[in-house]
Amino acid sequence: MKIGIPKEIKTNENRISLVPAGAEALVAAGHAVTVETGAGLGSGFTDEQYTSVGAKIAPNADATWAGADMIIKVKEPIEPEWKRMEKGQTVFTYFHFAADEKLTKAHMATGSVCIAYETVELPSRELPLLTPMSEVAGRMAVQEGAKYLEKLYGGRGVLLGGVPGVPPAKVVILGGGVVGINAAKMAAGMGAKVTILDVSLERLRYLSDVMPANVQTIYSNRHNILEQIATADLVVGGVLIPGAKAPKLVRKEDLKTMRPGSVIVDVAIDQGGCVETIHATTHENPVYTVDGVIHYGVANMPGGVPRTSTLALTNATFPYALRLANKGWKQALKDDPALLKGLNVVDGKITYHGVAEAFGMEYHSPAAFLG
Secondary structure, eight states: OOOEEEESSSTTTTOSSSSSHHHHHHHTTTOEEEEEETGGGGGGGOOOHHHHTTTTEEEEEEHHHTTOOOOEEEOOOOHHTTTTOOOOOEEEOOOOOOOOOOHHHHHHHHTTTTEEEGGOTTTTTOOTTTTTHHHHHHHHHHHHHHHTTGGTTSSSOOOOOOOOTBBEEEEEEEOOHHHHHHHHHHHHHHHHHEEESSSOOOHHHHHHSSSTTEEEEEEHHHHHHHHHTTTTTTTEOOOOTTTTTOOOOOOOGGGGGTTOOOOEEEGGGGOSBTTTTTTOOOOOOOOOETTTTEEEOBTTGGEEEESHHHHHHHHHHHHHHHHHHHOHHHHHHHHOOOHHTTTEEEETEOOOOHHHHHTOOOBOOOOGGGO
């Protein structure tokens, strides 16, 4: 199989979808790997590291995409890349279609086979290809939130952990999943007073058992959310419904109840965000203010720490990529029900319920395309 690894072109996206060790394994399995020149530099991998294991270096994006049976990426192809996509070509990456109708329709028009990292789902309900980036983003959310609480950036001027004789900041985390637990670990470790809200009592019991004493758990409902954010210094949005739009838990009118200079970091932004007033931002311009509350909505947070993120991501994605390469997408999906759930768009049709429901489009069973 011919496999293309393009350079990511989203703003300040420095990750790469395949490390040299992965390229070496694919070449050893009989596949031809083409990496766009300079694609790995942001994560600390040189072209020479790829050529030394048998990969080829393409001079530009067009040469990387052209004729490839499978393209492996990190982020969804954006508008300049759509014209490079080919009918029947497998594209394996994060897509987050449910948050963007234009993106979805553009990919439908290409006729490509779109397999999304974020909807690959194990029988345990775990999302193995989303988990590593959720771990990174959850930890980064507290790191970034602590920075923007500084007065220099318009924040309340509060130190997250406080000091002896001065109380710590209050961190409220919406959602007790992978993002939430990692954000809580970071915030608690820095000495903050942490509250996690979730709708699953089972999850809350687990978190109550494993979290330190400065973390409390509260059942998530409208009343409790309003009560908690009113006294929060930092709010982290970590709610996820796999493949579907995130619910809006914090409304515009709720901001008036929050402290001026408080910070919201909405990690759910890839799925539309769980705060009504959030919109996607970039690492270059990460924040804006609404009603005195600082909003951080960077849609590729892990791209800010590309070395860590690339290694964490490819550890998870490579085994699936190898199966797709060795078997072809149809057989690989037949053999692996978890990977089958990653199929979102094929031959211009939507094959994932959450995406179809988001835009009122027709859903098609993925099994119908496997032959």
